[in-house]
Amino acid sequence: MSNPQELLDWIDGELGCHLDEAGDDWIRKARAEVAGGVDDGRFAQLLALASRQARRRAADISSEGRSRAAELLAGWDPVAWSVLDLLRVSLVLSRDDLAEESGPRAILEAFRFGDVGELCALARALQFLPQPEAYLWQARECCRSNMNEVFEAMACDNAFPAKHFDEVAWRALVVKAVFISAPLDRVLGLDNRLSEDLARMALDLADERRSAGREVQPLLWMCLGRHGGQRALDSLEREVAGDSVAGRRAAALALSRAGEGQRLAALAAGESDPQAAAALLAAQDEAPTQAAFRAVLDCPLP
Amino acid sequence: MKYFDPHIHLTSRTTDDLEAMAAAGIRAVIEPAFWIGQPRTRIGSYIDYFSSLIGWERFRASQFGIAHYCTIGLNSKEANNEALAEEVLNLVPRFALKEGVVAIGEIGFDEITAAEEHAYRVQLEFAVQNDMLVMVHSPHRDKKRGIQLSIEIAREMGLGMEKLIIDHNNEETVDDTLRSGAWAAFTIYPHTKMDSARMVEVVKKYGPERIIVDSSADWGISNPLSVPETAALMESSGVDAETIRRVTWQNALDAYAQSGQIDVAALEAEAQIDQTRTFLDNSVLRGQQPERSVKS
Ligand SMILES: [Zn+2]
Numbered sequence: 048m049s050n051p052q053e054l055l056d057w058i059d060g061e062l063g064c065h066l067d068e069a070g071d072d073w074i075r076k077a078r079a080e081v082a083g084g085v086d087d088g089r090f091a092q093l094l095a096l097a098s099r100q101a102r103r104r105a106a107d108i109s110s111e112g113r114s115r116a117a118e119l120l121a122g123w124d125p126v127a128w129s130v131l132d133l134l135r136v137s138l139v140l141s142r143d144d145l146a147e148e149s150g151p152r153a154i155l156e157a158f159r160f161g162d163v164g165e166l167c168a169l170a171r172a173l174q175f176l177p178q179p180e181a182y183l184w185q186a187r188e189c190c191r192s193n194m195n196e197v198f199e200a201m202a203c204d205n206a207f208p209a210k211h212f213d214e215v216a217w218r219a220l221v222v223k224a225v226f227i228s229a230p231l232d233r234v235l236g237l238d239n240r241l242s243e244d245l246a247r248m249a250l251d252l253a254d255e256r257r258s259a260g261r262e263v264q265p266l267l268w269m270c271l272g273r274h275g276g277q278r279a280l281d282s283l284e285r286e287v288a289g290d291s292v293a294g295r296r297a298a299a300l301a302l303s304r305a306g307e308g309q310r311l312a313a314l315a316a317g318e319s320d321p322q323a324a325a326a327l328l329a330a331q332d333e334a335p336t337q338a339a340f341r342a343v344l345d346c347p348l349p
Numbered sequence: 350m351k352y353f354d355p356h357i358h359l360t361s362r363t364t365d366d367l368e369a370m371a372a373a374g375i376r377a378v379i380e381p382a383f384w385i386g387q388p389r390t391r392i393g394s395y396i397d398y399f400s401s402l403i404g405w406e407r408f409r410a411s412q413f414g415i416a417h418y419c420t421i422g423l424n425s426k427e428a429n430n431e432a433l434a435e436e437v438l439n440l441v442p443r444f445a446l447k448e449g450v451v452a453i454g455e456i457g458f459d460e461i462t463a464a465e466e467h468a469y470r471v472q473l474e475f476a477v478q479n480d481m482l483v484m485v486h487s488p489h490r491d492k493k494r495g496i497q498l499s500i501e502i503a504r505e506m507g508l509g510m511e512k513l514i515i516d517h518n519n520e521e522t523v524d525d526t527l528r529s530g531a532w533a534a535f536t537i538y539p540h541t542k543m544d545s546a547r548m549v550e551v552v553k554k555y556g557p558e559r560i561i562v563d564s565s566a567d568w569g570i571s572n573p574l575s576v577p578e579t580a581a582l583m584e585s586s587g588v589d590a591e592t593i594r595r596v597t598w599q600n601a602l603d604a605y606a607q608s609g610q611i612d613v614a615a616l617e618a619e620a621q622i623d624q625t626r627t628f629l630d631n632s633v634l635r636g637q638q639p640e641r642s643v644k645s
Contacts, residue, residue, distance in 0.1 A: 098448030162403035
């Protein structure tokens with residue numbers, strides 16, 4: 048597990064500008080109360096009452112803050128965290144029984160009674176906690192949520208799933224992200240957990256979309272890597288010949304990931320969109336990582 | 350025009366309704382916890398219902414750019430199942446302090462029984478202790494007496510009258526309600542409550558002070574566009590624009606913003622319609638056109 052004190056220090060640094068004096072006082076007292084031991088009902092109540100101190104607005108974590116976060120937990124990116132997430136995660140980390148039986152019990156109870164914002168914060172807290180197996184069912188449940196915010200809090204920028212999900216859960220997460228157009232490039236560890244099965248599911252989904260006369264989600268092509276064989280290459284060929292600029296760019300990156308980088312120069316020569324052509328040339332030498340797909344969507348991080 | 354419908358049971362409404370509401374200018378709603386038609390027999394049913402009010406229904410409304418707030422409480426009808434009611438009363442504090450819960454409600458009287466009064470008092474006490482507002486449902490039958498009693502007990506329990514919203518008023522009850530200092534909400538609901546034409550007359554007679562129009566649209570024959578439609582009738586009947594704005598937007602906002610749970614600045618701003626929103630006030634389009642209400 049991560050060192051809770053280091054994480055709390057990081058949170059304090061980020062919270063600084065967001066809280067007024069009363070809010071600062073409240074969170075200090077609440078953390079001390081949690082650290083001293085509270086019953087499950089009171090713990091859940093404190094998580095709720097945090098919303099009296101801050102709105103669920105973007106915490107706007109600085110780039111230094113994000114780098115420091117990556118040092119504290121490899122891969123973790125707090126880019127989408129809200130101020131309330133900071134408050135609530137700090138309450139979770141203040142528990143002194145996280146390694147005991149009572150810690151997970153209280154946290155799971157808080158999930159059971161959580162509102163949208165609390166569920167997001169709790170989902171974000173899981174990556175830091177010991178006894179991950181205690182939260183596995185709950186983490187999957189978050190991925191089953193119809194509330195996109197909850198799904199994304201668990202699936203994106205979060206180190207938990209790639210580390211702890213089994214194959215079935217992992218593939219369900221990735222394909223759902225494609226399906227609901229969640230930012231798959233921010234599903235941590237995707238590149239390390241590509242597989243034949245995942246590629247097949249993605250290719251099936253692409254076929255379904257085409258049969259229905261709909262555009263394939265550009266990020267779907269991230270799911271292939273070196274998998275999928277000739278079927279993958281055929282499907283990518285079809286995409287690079289298609290009308291969608293984002294689709295062509297993503298498919299070209301995927302071709303490079305599939306070991307077909309030498310084809311990119313030829314594709315670039317025939318590319319009508321100058322930006323897409325430049326991207327193809329850039330991708331021909333080195334197989335792009337999942338992060339490279341963000342540029343395909345041509346939109347900034349939140 | 351922008352409208353606030355501070356009483357609607359979206360659990361019972363479809364996405365077609367939400368789409369029509371957004372198109373008609375409804376920017377914010379309050380969904381009070383109430384009876385769902387079929388009596389509940391287990392505490393778990395309440396846990397799931399309350400959870401949906403602070404989770405799923407909020408998300409569903411946000412997909413259409415509608416800010417969704419709710420109230421939590423044990424309704425008067427089900428207060429009469431005394432054993433279960435006791436469990437629900439113990440559950441209410443677990444949900445009532447959540448983000449976006451603007452009041453304890455809708456509570457009050459149905460048949461005016463002792464069990465209803467007990468539940469009402471217990472919840473009033475919680476509201477007073479936690480400095481919360483109270484939304485009172487007034488009964489269909491014996492309404493006048495029900496409202497008088499609701500006000501009397503609330504006052505006796507120490508609730509500030511500015512924190513009390515009495516709903517489902519009509520021509521016969523409005524004087525009592527306004528005289529008490531409470532907010533007087535009117536439900537435009539076909540057949541059993543007010544209709545738009547009568548509402549126009551009430552506003553002409555009493556003016557906009559502390560008067561709120563809502564739809565209470567639910568699982569019965571009801572109209573989720575009651576608020577904008579009544580506003581339109583007021584306009585064509587010569588009611589001035591400022592009065593209309595107050596009874597269909599500002600008064601509800603002033604009343605419920607006392608809870609501290611409404612981000613007024615975000616609400617005054619243009620609605621952000623984004624099915625993949627990450628934050629309540631800050632939508633994040635991610636390049637791919639998100640699909641509305643994808644079932645996953
Ligand atoms: Zn109602």
